[in-house]
Amino acid sequence: MSPDxxxxxxxxxxxxxxxxxxxxxxxxxxxxxxxxxxxxxxxxMIEAAWDDPAAAVHGVLTIVYDHHRRGLTDKLHAVQHSQYVHILCTQHVHLDHDHCLETIVLRGTPAEIERMALEIGGLKGVSYAELTRTGVAGG
Ligand code: NI
Known part of the structure; x- marks a missing residue:
């Protein structure tokens, strides 16, 4: 019997x-x-995976920030480079003259992903941060 x-x-x-x-x-x-x-x-099942501390899961962090905020883009870069093992890709959109939107695809344990989401979302100048919890369920 094939699994699918x-x-x-x-x-x-x-x-x-x-x-x-x-x-x-x-x-x-x-x-x-x-x-x-x-x-x-x-x-x-994805919710259940996120309840398992040892599970390998994925998340997408969406942030909006003011790129004129002094030092913010440097801090965003520093955080992302320090966690590069967990960051699969980022997408950057210039929303208007002042604001940028980024989606950051993250891989790791639930705690690793949530810690990064809090760290990035908590930076001064980040006006919006939303973590979408996802993963693979049943192939
Ligand atoms: Ni931009």
Missing amino acids: QTIRFTVSLPRNLLDELDATMTHRGYASRSELVRDLIRAR
Whole structure:
């Protein structure tokens, strides 16, 4: 049996929960209950991975900052170079005359990624920081 073979199984749900599932399916544009349930399971498995201190997970840190803030770009560079093992790539967008947006893709344990997100997000001049926790669930 190949690991990506699709298996059908039966799930029993209370009627009101099934109604909510169907409403969510329609609202989010899913073509089938199976697609929605697969995504829900994957999302829960990624959450579980983030609860495991030894798990290797990925995160995407999105930041917005004022590049005129004295010393900030140097500090951002210093933090990222000191943690280069955990930084897979960064993308930089010049939002307007003053502001830059960066997405930083991070790899490591949950604690390593959260520590970097707090360190970078906490720098003076960073006006927005949001960490998206992600990873691989079920291939
Ligand atoms: Ni810029």
